[in-house]
Amino acid sequence: MALIVQKYGGTSVGSADRITNVARKVKTFRDRGDDIVVVVSAMSGETNRLTDLAKSIMPEPDVREMDVLLSTGEQVTIALLSMALQQLGCEARSYTGAQVNILTDSAHSKARILGIDEERVREDLGAGRVVVVAGFQGMDEEGNITTLGRGGSDTTAVALAAALTADECQIYTDVDGVYTTDPRVVSGARRLERVTFEEMLEMASQGSKVLQIRAVEFAGKYNVPLRVLSSFQEGPGTLITYEEDGMEEPLISGIAFNRDEAKLTIQGVPDQPGIASSILGPIGEANIEVDMIVQNVSADGSMTDFTFTVHRNDYQNALDMLRKTANEVGAREVAGDNRIAKISLVGVGMRSHAGIASTMFAALAKESINIRMISTSEIKISVVIDEKYLELGVRALHNAFKLDQEPVASTEA
Template structure:
């Protein structure tokens, strides 16, 4: 008998019909001899509806009271799913985060989980029940209801899986796994059978919306095997996210991500002296603007050109700050562009294989795509190119690294 956590997001439980479909999936898993804990989100659109209600009363709702109202979304889903399971003859019991004591810190609207008491859940599982838990919520040490921020239900599911030491945490979503790249860009994209936590973290940070970053971090930290599956398709193995295994034949590249929400800023002709990087980026950090890629070039005339990227939403503000900095430093010019895209190769196979960057650059050059910036880490190579080349870059790299073929073929 395996103990498994199922997690269903808002679209999976978006209507009564879909909730009944989830109940059938859960019952089938239990009938196969497994102990099942189900973690659910609010029905799709419900969280936004509750936020709108709060804002109709208070333009900036009290964080504590906002958590109280937001937590009701999942409470509706757990009760409906438990009813649907009971109707199918499958004993079930629902619990809010407070009832199973998901203990968090007191940071309302973005709380972090500290501990979970699993005794109540285990007792119900041993009694033959399916346990249905509200995701996204918990309680702090003072008894206040807290919520975990957007995508927090994934984190709830992984945390409960870690606390119970389950065999697998299955995340059911509207896609049937993790793909080599976005299938909407490259129809030949292939579903991966497995991927490491490290690779999934990189892909999630680069814009892959399949899993929430915090949940992947949590799963990696507590060694919880994660599997991404489709709520709407029967069968299928999905994608298993796990630790790197010794002796596994790792593909060179696991996936390609394209991030279109960045902008690039350059300050030209800055005096090349100690502390100049801090002088440029300090005011940007003070404005709470996150910097991603950084490139610095030193010229022969003892000046430096400094280029960095920020989120596109922060572009205008960052440009304004940089112009003020340029005046202070006596820089020659400030330039910017928000029509860029960051294309990244991710794969732990990079650690043991040379020549991946060379292949990437040669592939882009062959297509006439100019590289504006380059950034590398142990398992990732990112380049910034013109936004209009996004699809061409992804497709040509997907073909160059033969990602449409399964490893060994």
């Protein structure tokens, strides 16, 4: 008998029939004796419907009232799912975020969870009930309704699992697990049996959209085993945990990519202390997030080139700022490119293996793909290339690292 927290997203609860399907799935776990807490999102389409309604009244809706409005979405789902469970003979009780004291800060529309009082949930579990909790929402210290922002239901599930020290937190979604890369790009992409929290974080931040970053961070911090599975098919999904001692990890777990970036370069900048902050300072003040940063110094050390990437939406804005800065610091030239893409290799095995970068560069060179920027972390290598080579590059790397095959080095059970 285990204590399991399950989370079902908007598509999984998108209609009365689908809600009944979720109830059936929950009941099979309950029937084998597990204690189940279910976290649900709003029915798909509902958040958009409510947002449109709000905007027709107030074009830039007040954030406090928007949270009051949107939180009704999950409240509808918890009531309906509890009914569906009861209809199947499964005792169930629903709670809003406020009712189980999901305490957050007061940052409406992007609040952070500060604590959960899980006593009430424990009581219901003890009485043999399935507990259904509204995801995405909580309340601040003054009792105002808050929401956690996009994908916040994942965070609710992980936070509840941590508070209850659950055996597993299962995130049901419309894909059946985490893949070595996007199967729409590489047909040989393979579902991973498991990945580490660190790998999942790198993959999420590099463009893989299976899980919300904050939920993975939270799960890692509180060591909650996290499993991604499909709402619609059977299967074990992908387990996200810590590296286990004595287990040899595969070199590369996956390839993430995204095309949302743009590259900016300022060339011939007199190299002097503080030059990086004079260049990036104004960008940061304008709330533009910078992803990769690369700096080269000329042979004589007097001049430097400085390149960085931003979200494609911020490209024009950042370019205008950079031109202004170039004038001020006496730089030679400013250039930019918003037709780039980024590919990232992710794997904890990199830590202990050399030669991965050169294999990567060779595989890309073989396809005549020019690398524009390189950035590395302990478990990740990212390269920026021309956007048109993205699919070709991802396939080449998937082949080069044989990601379509089960890793032979793994001692996984």
